[in-house]
Amino acid sequence: MASALTDKLTRLVKEMRGQARITESNVTDMLREVRMALLEADVALPVVRDFIARVKEKALGQEVLGSLKPGQTLVSIVNRELAATMGEGVADINLAAQPPAVILMAGLQGAGKTTTTAKLAKHLIEKRKKKVLTVSGDVYRPAAIEQLKTVTAQAGAEWFPSTPDQKPLDIANAALDYAKKHYFDVLLVDTAGRLAIDEALMKEIKDLHAAINPVETLFVVDAMQGQDAINTAKAFKEALPLTGIVLTKLDGDSRGGAALSVRQITGAPIKFAGVSEKIDGLEVFDAERHAGRILGMGDIVALVEQVTAGVDMEAAQKLAAKVKSGDGFDLNDFLAQIQQMKQMGGLSSLMDKLPSQLTAKAGSIDMDKAEKDIKRKEGIIQSMTPLERRKPDLIKATRKKRIAAGAGVHVQEVNRLLKEFEQMQDMMKKMKGGGLMKMMKRMGGMKGLGGMPKMPFGGS
Incomplete structure (x- = not known):
C-alpha cells in the first residue's frame, strides 16, 4: 500500500529523527523532498501546497524549536498533518x-462498487448487528x-430481485417498500457505473x-486511478451531495x-477502505492510522484486529487440550494452522500493517511466492487420505x-512439507506439559490474542 511513497517518507522520517537541531534551512530541504515524494505519488498539487505550508509553519514554530528532541517532534507534525489531510480520525457511517x-x-464502472456494496453489507451485519437488504439499479x-x-x-x-427491463427509480421504490414491510434496518442501493461526463x-x-x-451517499472510487480518481470524485461531488467516500483497491495502490x-x-x-478482494x-478508514502506515510506522491496532478476527479461539483451545492430553499433533492440525493463516488475510496483508523497520528484513521475501507456498502446502495435505493425515x-515412497x-x-515438495511438519510436531511435544497455551498467550501478547497459534509461514 502506497509503497513508493512509504519508502521515501520512511527514509526522510529517519533523517528527521536524527536531527539534533532544526533550522529553517534543513526544514526547507526536508520539505522539498517531501513535496517531490507527494507529487510523484500523484497527490493533487493544491493538496501538496497546502500540506507543505501547514508543516512548514508548525515546523518553524515553538513546538519544534523548543523541543528537546526536535527531529522526533517534526516527524509527529508530519504525521499529524498527513492525518489532517485525509480527515480527522474516523468518520463513521x-x-x-x-x-x-x-x-x-x-x-x-470498474471501481468495485458492486463488491463494495456486499462488503459494506457484511460490515453492517457483523459490526453493527443490522438486518441488511441490497438491490441493484444497474439495468444496463x-x-x-x-x-x-x-x-x-x-x-x-438479503438480495431484492430486479430485472434489466425495469427503471432504476421503480426498482429502488419497490425495494424500499419491501424493506419497510419486512423490518430491514438498512437498504443498500447499488447503481450503474457512470462517467462523470x-x-x-x-x-x-x-x-x-x-x-x-438516502441517509448516506457513498462515492466508490478506485485508489489505483490516482489523479483521475480525484477528478471524477470532484465531478460527482458537484452532482450529488456526497456524504462519504469508499476507496477501493487500496492494497494495490x-x-x-x-x-x-x-x-x-x-x-x-x-469512510471505508477496500484492503483485499475478500468479502x-x-x-473503517482511520486517517491517523493510515498516516502512520504511509510514514512506515505500521498499524499495529489494525494488525491486532485482523489477527483477532481470524483466530479461531475454540480450535486453538481444542488443539492445546489435545497436545496436553498426549495425543499427537497430526497433519490435520497442521492443515488447520495453514487455513488459519489464510483466514487472517494472508502474509502480505499482515506484513503491510507492521512498522517498516520490522519488515525491512522481510523486504527481500517474495510475498507472492510465500503465499503460493502456503497454498501448495494446503494442496499437498488435501491430497492425502484421512488415515495418512492422522498417521x-x-x-512412504509410493504414497509420496x-x-x-x-x-x-514434485515428490521433493512432499518431503519438504513432511520435514516442516516433523519440526512443528517436535515443538508441540515439548509443549505437552500444558505449556502450549502459555506459549500462545506469549505470542499474542495482547488481550484478544490469547489463543493465537503458531502459523506455518513456510519458506521453501
Whole structure:
C-alpha cells in the first residue's frame, strides 16, 4: 500500500529523527523532498501546497524549536498533518434514520462498487448487528444484478430481485417498500457505473437520490486511478451531495495519491477502505492510522484486529487440550494452522500493517511466492487420505508419489512439507506439559490474542 511513497517518507522520517537541531534551512530541504515524494505519488498539487505550508509553519514554530528532541517532534507534525489531510480520525457511517436507513452507492464502472456494496453489507451485519437488504439499479449491465445476488449471499445479507427491463427509480421504490414491510434496518442501493461526463446517467442518479432520500451517499472510487480518481470524485461531488467516500483497491495502490487528495478535493470524508478482494476486506478508514502506515510506522491496532478476527479461539483451545492430553499433533492440525493463516488475510496483508523497520528484513521475501507456498502446502495435505493425515508415519515412497501427483507437485515438495511438519510436531511435544497455551498467550501478547497459534509461514 502506497509503497513508493512509504519508502521515501520512511527514509526522510529517519533523517528527521536524527536531527539534533532544526533550522529553517534543513526544514526547507526536508520539505522539498517531501513535496517531490507527494507529487510523484500523484497527490493533487493544491493538496501538496497546502500540506507543505501547514508543516512548514508548525515546523518553524515553538513546538519544534523548543523541543528537546526536535527531529522526533517534526516527524509527529508530519504525521499529524498527513492525518489532517485525509480527515480527522474516523468518520463513521450514519444510520440515524427511521429504518430502513437508505445508503446510495455511486461511482464509475470498474471501481468495485458492486463488491463494495456486499462488503459494506457484511460490515453492517457483523459490526453493527443490522438486518441488511441490497438491490441493484444497474439495468444496463444484467451481469451486475446477478453479481450483486452472488456477493450478497456471501455477505449473509438479503438480495431484492430486479430485472434489466425495469427503471432504476421503480426498482429502488419497490425495494424500499419491501424493506419497510419486512423490518430491514438498512437498504443498500447499488447503481450503474457512470462517467462523470455522461449527463443522462448523472441526471438519472440525481433523480434517484431525490426520490429515495438516502441517509448516506457513498462515492466508490478506485485508489489505483490516482489523479483521475480525484477528478471524477470532484465531478460527482458537484452532482450529488456526497456524504462519504469508499476507496477501493487500496492494497494495490503503490502511489497513495488518491487517499491523500480525495478528502480535501471533495470535502467528503473517507469512510471505508477496500484492503483485499475478500468479502470481509473492508476497513473503517482511520486517517491517523493510515498516516502512520504511509510514514512506515505500521498499524499495529489494525494488525491486532485482523489477527483477532481470524483466530479461531475454540480450535486453538481444542488443539492445546489435545497436545496436553498426549495425543499427537497430526497433519490435520497442521492443515488447520495453514487455513488459519489464510483466514487472517494472508502474509502480505499482515506484513503491510507492521512498522517498516520490522519488515525491512522481510523486504527481500517474495510475498507472492510465500503465499503460493502456503497454498501448495494446503494442496499437498488435501491430497492425502484421512488415515495418512492422522498417521504421517505411513507415508512412504509410493504414497509420496501418489500425493505429489494429486497435488501437482514434485515428490521433493512432499518431503519438504513432511520435514516442516516433523519440526512443528517436535515443538508441540515439548509443549505437552500444558505449556502450549502459555506459549500462545506469549505470542499474542495482547488481550484478544490469547489463543493465537503458531502459523506455518513456510519458506521453501
